[in-house]
Amino acid sequence: MQEERFPYLFEQYYHKKASAAEVEELMNLIHSGGFDQKLQEQIDWHYKNFKPVQSPFSSIQEDRILHTVLNVKTPAKQMKIAGAKKLWTRLSIAASIVLCMGISFYAYQTYSYKKGQELAASLIGPGTHKARLVLSNGQVILLDTLKNGSQTLEAGIQITKTKDGQLIYKINDQQGRNASLINTIETPRGGQYQVQLPDGTAVWLNAASSLKYSGAFKDKKREVTLSGEAYFEVAHRANQPFLVHTQNQVVEVLGTHFNINAYPDEETQVTTLLQGMVKTSSKSKALILKPGQQSVLNQKRAELKMEEADTETVMAWKNGDFIFKDEDLASVMKKVERWYDVDVVFQDVDPKTIKLGGWVSRSKNISAVIKIIEPIAGIQIKIEGRRVTVMK
Structure with missing residues (x-):
């Protein structure tokens, strides 16, 4: 059933006719990894039936752009224009399909990741x-x-x-x-x-x-x-x-x-x-x-x-609060470790060099603290079980 439905969902999405439920269904199928072949077939079909569009660049500009983007070792003046035209067509397809799918899929993955992190954080309650x-x-x-x-x-x-x-x-x-x-x-x-x-x-x-x-x-x-x-x-x-x-x-x-x-x-x-x-x-x-x-x-x-x-x-801890005033990230995360019973690790981050300030109630889940720390410190926090990874 899903094998037959995948092409329909893809076409609905490609032509911007898919409902929110259909978009979510398609993204779930792609994210599962079980429809890679079907996805490739849809892209190949669109490539074969693609109507070329007029390039907005001159032939010389195309050569320069392709040489730069693809990091081609052959000097630009030795490239054949016909080859560039063919490649321009492929790039047009990428713009119409891969870019469309890629951006949306990235957004979906980001959305899914954030939702997953919110769920993980919600499971870690206060002391x-x-x-x-x-x-x-x-x-x-x-x-x-x-x-x-x-x-x-x-x-x-x-x-x-x-x-x-x-x-x-x-x-x-x-x-x-x-x-x-x-x-x-x-x-x-x-x-x-x-x-x-x-x-x-x-x-x-x-x-x-x-x-x-x-x-x-x-x-x-x-x-x-x-x-x-x-x-x-x-x-x-x-x-x-x-x-x-x-x-x-x-x-x-x-x-x-x-x-x-x-x-x-x-x-x-x-x-x-x-x-x-x-x-x-x-x-x-x-x-x-x-x-x-x-x-x-x-x-x-x-x-x-x-x-x-x-x-x-x-006295903030006794009064039920976290209050950080120009405190380094290392000190802050030690308090988070103790109060939320988690293990904090730092990845490509020197916590001693990052200062931050803020206030949040100690009665809140760890997610409330993360929302305060991340934007101020300019870092990202990933939660896996009771492991908290702080990274750039």
């Missing part, structure tokens, strides 16, 4: 509230699967999951049996979570992050260890400072609001103070931060310096 709690005894609890309400885990430990997804962690340990036990809360790529520690300190964990902390803060210092990014609202205890350990750095506070970005695969660790006062220390230097300031630790050179902070950009 959600999910994490796992690893207790000191090795027990693993998937926090996003817990029902709302309170439950007791191991001796003296009680967690409560609120309606908004927050995890409140309490210790009922009168004899201090759990003081030395270390628990870990971990968020995967594509996840974030909020937890309230035993002292009342609230912590928001960004994607691909982990926080280790004691089962109870009984010592002179409250100490936690962070990998990744987290925002802290530390409960004030005048005689018990709160310490956050990251790789090559310690942040010390008494009671304050601050954000730490300390991903292992980043060149820098950035501590941003919003309220109160903190002290950041590296192996060679210590800085006291005031609200609106941030410390930047270069992990390769072990250099610690102070800068004024753009708190809107720093």
Whole structure:
């Protein structure tokens, strides 16, 4: 049936009489690759029955054009005009058939590609509230699967999951049996979570992050260890400072609001103070931060310096947004990797040299982010499963 219908569809299309449904049907048949022979037959028939048109160029101009376009090695003055006339006829056919089919088929392929990419992007949703709690005894609890309400885990430990997804962690340990036990809360790529520690300190964990902390803060210092990014609202205890350990750095506070970005695969660790006062220390230097300031630790050179902070950009992740301000593409795509749980590769693109800015909600699918990035950065993004290729 399709073998007989193909010539009809081709003629309808060639004479610009095809309906939208017929155009789509023809393009699908061509795109399938099963009708190459039929397509060749249609082109050959039109060639044999083609009515020559008068060339708009002189014979000399034809020779020059054909010599240039076809990259003929023989000097133009040695070419035979008759041969040029015959070739002009073939080029006329190409203009009437191949050009017509080619442009439309290219447009169709582009349309199909874009639709396919939109579909692939729509399947990659934003991150959600999910994490796992690893207790000191090795027990693993998937926090996003817990029902709302309170439950007791191991001796003296009680967690409560609120309606908004927050995890409140309490210790009922009168004899201090759990003081030395270390628990870990971990968020995967594509996840974030909020937890309230035993002292009342609230912590928001960004994607691909982990926080280790004691089962109870009984010592002179409250100490936690962070990998990744987290925002802290530390409960004030005048005689018990709160310490956050990251790789090559310690942040010390008494009671304050601050954000730490300390991903292992980043060149820098950035501590941003919003309220109160903190002290950041590296192996060679210590800085006291005031609200609106941030410390930047270069992990390769072990250099610690102070800068004024753009708190809107720093806190965008916690507030449910992506905000990019003159940020390089490498940094932007790392955030995309973590939040959408994808693998990003660069093809013939140096992401460090491309700067961009923009805003988009983190609640949107990855397609919304791509639509922001592509035109600003002047790149193309291809999605195959969870592989994201950035190319020129």
